[in-house]
Amino acid sequence: MTEDMRNIRLLLEYDGTNYHGWQSQAGSGMPTIQDSLEAALRQLTNEDCKTYSSGRTDAGVHAYGHVANFFTSRSIPADAWAPALNHLLPPDIRVLTSGEAPANFHARYSALGKTYQYRILNRRAPTALDRNRAWHVNSQLNIEIMRLAAARLIGRHDFSAFRGARCGAKSPVRTLTRLDVIERENFVEIWCEAESFLQYMVRNISGTLVEVGLGRFSPDDIERMLESRDRTEAGRTAPPQGLFLMKVVYPEGG
Numbered sequence: 001m002t003e004d005m006r007n008i009r010l011l012l013e014y015d016g017t018n019y020h021g022w023q024s025q026a027g028s029g030m031p032t033i034q035d036s037l038e039a040a041l042r043q044l045t046n047e048d049c050k051t052y053s054s055g056r057t058d059a060g061v062h063a064y065g066h067v068a069n070f071f072t073s074r075s076i077p078a079d080a081w082a083p084a085l086n087h088l089l090p091p092d093i094r095v096l097t098s099g100e101a102p103a104n105f106h107a108r109y110s111a112l113g114k115t116y117q118y119r120i121l122n123r124r125a126p127t128a129l130d131r132n133r134a135w136h137v138n139s140q141l142n143i144e145i146m147r148l149a150a151a152r153l154i155g156r157h158d159f160s161a162f163r164g165a166r167c168g169a170k171s172p173v174r175t176l177t178r179l180d181v182i183e184r185e186n187f188v189e190i191w192c193e194a195e196s197f198l199q200y201m202v203r204n205i206s207g208t209l210v211e212v213g214l215g216r217f218s219p220d221d222i223e224r225m226l227e228s229r230d231r232t233e234a235g236r237t238a239p240p241q242g243l244f245l246m247k248v249v250y251p252e253g254g
Helices: 033-045 078-086 143-153 201-213 219-228
Strands: 006-014 062-072 093-101 113-122 135-137 155-158 173-184 187-194 243-249
Touching: 006 033, 006 078, 033 062, 033 078, 033 093, 078 093, 113 201, 135 201, 143 173, 143 187, 143 201, 143 219, 173 201, 187 201, 201 219, 201 243
Parallel strands: 062 243, 113 135
Antiparallel strands: 006 062, 006 093, 113 187, 113 243, 155 173, 173 187
């Protein structure tokens, strides 16, 4: 990278229904968010701009606040990248803002924390409008019991019981700073905040809390799951369509 290269930071929103997650998977033929964004950048700049992401999202997962950055020699004004890219991107991916970033900014390694929301539609009737944006659970959930169980997970723990089998993280220890269960009419929202997450951690926690809400586990079982460090001891993996990356936090508060 030469000294005249600029570092551009993007804030993205996307509906992940038609994509195999964020990360490009060369040779797979699977569409990804990264592939779509880099194709638009190539068309706009005539450069092969590699994008750096705040993290990977799974197939079918959505985002309101995904952050990415890339380096370019083009002189396009910093705030003009967003509208220019939106003319080239498919309608289910949008750049909300764009700006100049310091040369050492990295969307992933500069991040201090992330916030996710998991959405559950809790009613008898299935949904037409939210079928790709929530997990439909047709039995009544006990929200108060779910909250008691969630409280057991807050803090610093070995989250091996809530970790995907292919997770490449060196350590399973994470600090969960927020885990709220919020009821809004027919929807239940699970809000998770941490410095970083293990693969499938939010979906595994959400699936387990739903099983608590259905009476299959008790809040006391949560401590047993943590102590076991065994994925088979915890609940199911919630489906991807209910998961949203809401915000990535950086030192300057961005």
